[in-house]
Amino acid sequence: MDDGSVLHLKLTLDSLRGEATFDFEGTSPEVYGNWNAPEAVTTAAVIYCLRCLVDVDIPLNQGCLAPVKIIIPKGSFLSPSDKAAVVGGNVLTSQRVTDVVLMAFQACACSQGCMNNLTFGDDTFGYYETIGGGCGAGPSWGGTSGVQCHMTNTRMTDPEIFEQRYPVLLHRFSIRENSGGSGVHRGGDGLVREIEFRRPVVVSILSERRVHAPRGLKGGENGARGANYLVRTDGRRVYLGGKNTVTVNAGFDSCEE
Known part of the structure; x- marks a missing residue:
């Protein structure tokens, strides 16, 4: 861990x-x-x-x-x-x-090894989502990119509904290219999710694989470690580590990779 x-x-x-x-x-x-x-x-x-x-x-x-x-x-x-x-x-x-x-x-090789739990809210509402990642490759197949791996089947809120119901703007939700470990069969790539908050909220991230990378198997390379950042309006990127709670103001971005 x-x-x-x-x-x-x-x-x-x-x-x-x-x-x-x-x-x-x-x-x-x-x-x-x-x-x-x-x-x-x-x-x-x-x-x-x-x-x-x-x-x-x-x-x-x-x-x-x-x-x-x-x-x-x-x-x-x-x-x-x-x-x-x-x-x-x-x-x-x-x-x-x-x-x-x-x-x-x-x-098979290791998958993202985490469900990437993101929560945010204030005294009037709360929101919780889990962010997918990459699945490990096996003896005869490549890993799947951008999915919830193994025993979880949580669905992500559609971007239009997400922005309509919550004080957020979803700037980016995409595949994290080349983050899966290379090998005869390549591991699945992770995701990048970047959210701008339109009013002050408390944001929490509960995640793993920020220190130890997902291991490859039988000569396959390790996958990339995840990273969680708070991006301020002046452009500064503050690394949050794997587990943290921060208060953000309107216009700040929280970026989970």
Whole structure:
């Protein structure tokens, strides 16, 4: 994770018995931030990965895990205390667990590893969206550009509706060219989304992959790291990091890449 926390997985497969063990022992302790993930998040990510890997349309039910053992160390950020903040576990950490599992199977390269959560509002309204990115390439296919990867299917508000209902101007919403890792099969490219606010609002970004890039696989190069900027009216670009809350005035741009 961008704060240095480690997701550690030992994968053991028993082909004779048709069983698998996912052992997350060695994963870092509960974190001070909000990307701790309840155990259900890790379990759901494992089910998702297994259904992707098996070339059969398996109904989604608890029976999927009958031959699977999942070991999650108590006190880790995948099994935090009941006092831990967990809002980012479902939207950030779930994506990273998925990357780790699929990499352990050597199934595909890492995807954007994050759902890029953007919120803004004031005392009268609030708005929340997740911004897509690039999916990792596989042994026989290139990654998809500008989509929500893996277990999320959030749709983006149409630009016309976005500008009509909220005090914003959408200057740019485009593919971030050449941000996917190169290789025999290229990783998907990310997105650039640039928003101008027409009245003072509080803006928050909750994202990952701003420090550690999405990893390539089998010689493929890493994808580009994301970046979040506040662009002021005088042209200054202020880097916000992966997780931040800022108050902006009318005419300021918030640019998420």
